[in-house]
Amino acid sequence: FVASAQREVGLVSGKFRKKGTSRNKERMELLHRKLELRMEDQEFQNLVRNVSQVLITKDYTRWNWKVIADLVEGPLSNVARQSEVFKTKFVKRLLSFYRPSKAVFCDLPRSAENVRYVRVGCKLLELLLSNEEGVEYLNSSRLLDDIAAML
Secondary structure (H helix, E strand, O other), rough: HHHHHHHHOOOOOEEEEOOHHHHHHHHHHHHHHHHHHHHHHHHHHHHHHHOOOOOOOOOHOOHHHHHHHHHHHHHHHHHHHHHHHHHOOOHHHHHHHHHHOOOOOOOOOOOOOOOOHHHHHHHHHHHHHOOHHHHHHHOOOOHHHHHHHOO
């Protein structure tokens, strides 16, 4: 597997070959996605339950947003991983952070630092809307009702 991964990114004699940047970038992204989808179950559960801090505290400032972003952009694109996470409070707490009635995300100032919350939120909604189970989960959450009530 390592040898094929090295060939995938163009690793030769310990150095990267220069290729067309967009082509090389696409290969790196593809490899990154493949590696994340193969993440071990224990490692995935540890990231969700402990490292992200989402299931440990409701205080979003203590959450590890880098890990959350990595999960949403990688392993959670796998429908089986989504189903696994739907059984915990992970997605529920994330969606709760974005609910207008909670006045957390909505009250954050516009800043370069807070863009990460927008990116994670957009990707999370994109994932939820990408399959039937995600749509059902989103419909059963209070997020959409909250947004509609604010309009």
